[in-house]
Every structure is written in C-alpha cells, then in structure tokens.
Amino acid sequence: MSKKKNKVVTIYDIANQLNYSPSTISRALKNHKSIGKDTTKQIQETAKKLGYRPNSLAASLRNNRSNNIGILIARINRPFISSLISGVENSARAAGYNVLISQSDDNYKNEVANAKALYDSRVCGIVASLSMETKNVDHFKQFIEQDIPVVFVDRVPSDLNSYRVIIDNYSAAYKATEHLIQQGCKRIAHFAGAQHLNVYKLRKNGYIDALKAHDIAPDKDLLVYMNTLSFEEGKEATSKLLNMKNPPDGIFSSNDTAAVSAIMQAKEKGVKIPDELAVIGFNDDPLASIVEPALSTISHPAMKMGELSTKRILEHADKEMEKGVSEITILDTEVIIRASSQRIK
Numbered sequence: 001m002s003k004k005k006n007k008v009v010t011i012y013d014i015a016n017q018l019n020y021s022p023s024t025i026s027r028a029l030k031n032h033k034s035i036g037k038d039t040t041k042q043i044q045e046t047a048k049k050l051g052y053r054p055n056s057l058a059a060s061l062r063n064n065r066s067n068n069i070g071i072l073i074a075r076i077n078r079p080f081i082s083s084l085i086s087g088v089e090n091s092a093r094a095a096g097y098n099v100l101i102s103q104s105d106d107n108y109k110n111e112v113a114n115a116k117a118l119y120d121s122r123v124c125g126i127v128a129s130l131s132m133e134t135k136n137v138d139h140f141k142q143f144i145e146q147d148i149p150v151v152f153v154d155r156v157p158s159d160l161n162s163y164r165v166i167i168d169n170y171s172a173a174y175k176a177t178e179h180l181i182q183q184g185c186k187r188i189a190h191f192a193g194a195q196h197l198n199v200y201k202l203r204k205n206g207y208i209d210a211l212k213a214h215d216i217a218p219d220k221d222l223l224v225y226m227n228t229l230s231f232e233e234g235k236e237a238t239s240k241l242l243n244m245k246n247p248p249d250g251i252f253s254s255n256d257t258a259a260v261s262a263i264m265q266a267k268e269k270g271v272k273i274p275d276e277l278a279v280i281g282f283n284d285d286p287l288a289s290i291v292e293p294a295l296s297t298i299s300h301p302a303m304k305m306g307e308l309s310t311k312r313i314l315e316h317a318d319k320e321m322e323k324g325v326s327e328i329t330i331l332d333t334e335v336i337i338r339a340s341s342q343r344i345k
Contacts, residue, residue: 009052018046029054069313070118070126071101072111074155078257079285080302081129084153087306088127095314097124106228108133115139124148125313127306130155132194132228149316151309154300155197163312165305165329169199172298172333173206176252176280179296179335181214183278183343185250189222189241191262193229193254203254203282222248226258234258238265242277249277250341256281260291263340278341293339301331 011025018025020043028035028043029052035043069092073081089099100121104111111131118126119142126143128150137157143150144162151163180188190207193200208218221244226233234257241248242265253259259281263273271277273293280296281288288295308329 009050013050014043014047014052018043066122066124067096068098068100068121068123069310070123071099072114072118072126072128074104074106074129074131076103080283080300083302084306087303088310091307091310104131106132112139119143125316127151127153127309129153130157130197132197135196149313151312153305153309155199158198163327165308167300167331167333169202170206173203174210175335176282176298177207177210179337180250180252180278180280180341181210181216183341185278186216187219187222187246187248188250188252189224189248191229191234191237191251191253191258192223192225194227195225200254207252229255229258231257231261234261235265238262242266242269242271251277251279253281256283256285256288256295256297259295260287263291263295274339274341274343278343280341284336296338296341297336299334299336304331
C-alpha cells in the first residue's frame, strides 16, 4: 500500500482556520505594517503549526524574478573558485538571498546550457567566470536584455557591457617576471593560458614586457601555451623545457597548479629549486604553501571579488539603472615571495 502524501498547506487553509481573508494572511506572513502585531503573531504561529511553507517558485513567477543569485563558473574544485563562491554566499546570505551554483567544467556548451537553466530559474543576478573554451558570450545577453545584472569575475569578456570585478593582470605578471629577473634568472619560461581570454593574454603581455624592460629578448621556445593549466600539462611542459639544450632557469606560471607540477617534475629530474630553476605561480592557492619548497605566487583576492560581485547585484536591484551598464572594479595584488624563487636573501 502506497504511503499517502501530506497535503500542501496554503494561505487559504490558514485563512479558513482563523477566519481571516487570504489577503490578510498573506500580508501578515510578510510582516506588513497594515496588520496588527497580535494578529501577525497569531497568523505566523498558526502557519508554523500547520506546516505552511511559502511558495517561492510561485512568487518568482509572479514577479518574474526570484531572490536567487546564480553563480556560473568553470570548476568548483579550484581553490580560487571555492573562495569566490564563499564570498558570494556570505554576502548573499547576509542580505537574505540564496545562491544557485553551476559549473561548466571549462566546456562552452555546458556554459551555454547552464546560463539558460539559471535564466529559466529567474535569478535576480548572476556572477560568472568564463570557461576556457568560451569565445562567444551571446548566451549572457538574455540576462542583460532583461536588466538582470551580470558580474564577470577574473575571466571576463572584453566586448560585452556588464559589471566586471578583476585584478590588474598585466601589472601582476610584470611584477612576477621582474621578481625572477631580480633573482638572477636570464631564461624565463611562461606557462600561458588560452589567449582568447583577456586574463591570460594580459599575463603573457606583462611577462614579455618585463623581459624587454630588462633587455632580455623573449624566446618563443620558452612560451608554453596550455588548454587548462592543469597539473598534467605543467608536468609535460616542464619535462620538455628541462630537456632543452639550453633549459630555462626560471618559470612564471599563469596559475599555481601548473607551477606546483613544475616544481615536482624538476625535483624528479634532480634540478635544484630555486638555485637551478626558480618558479613563481599565480593565485596563492593553499597548495602553494604545502609544496616543498613553498611556491612563490601572486595574491588573488577571490573572497573579496565574490563579496564585491554580490554587492554590485544588490545595488543594481535597489536602483533603476540603464540597460547595458558597464563598470569595472580593479583590485590590488602583491607578489608573495617564498622559497621556490628566492635566491637572493
């Protein structure tokens, strides 16, 4: 015999029990000023006793907007992204909002499908960091056309009017490369990310300009392009670089994951870190402090970026803003020097 489902309690059930109109029940449940405190208390206590739950889906259908903020990112298991999500969730929760999270696994088709799912869920705003494959960002226009704020973080498009919370990637890469030069490195390799994404293009440009500023000619053989900057890609690239007739004496990686794999691969080959190969990464992930020797890196304020992204969405909701609004927030970074690169003390 199948178990009987519990009946869903509605405002009409509460109205019948207390002999109030449904509109009075509805206003009391929302703490409306037009309903007296005693009546509000009675209605809310009865609602709790009966097991009433507000129908947020119905409310979002009526308002064409919910109190959910969408997060669309590449990979949840990256420390930078985890911190970003925490920043969004903390700020959203404090303001009475919920968060819906989806990941693309760095796949463009997944990102398009996830964007549609969040749009259909009637989110009131979206925080997004593009996948490695994304070149076309038309799937975000549906939000902007409906005045739903989109805040891009870190991996941002260059040709879409939206909010952007970023760091100065060019300056950070310049400082990272210059640090290796100051430690005596003459042949510095660079692990570059997908160049259609501005974040990695700017890091490569910062690397090249730092070399030129110190009269070091860039060597195309030391510039390694990667798809996802994974541990495996870093290991393979380091192995090839160290097998060169004239191997590099420094590596600047566009993320910490590939940088850590470079350290481990170099140690396997008996290369001394940092004396024979100095390494610096990017992001200051937790593994940067765990690897031996500890990895020098660039700080990346992910938590703050998440908090600011949520703030932009909430501010947008509170004000009447023009469609196609564009605002860029740039946060500071710093070089964190650890044992993997520090030759001169």
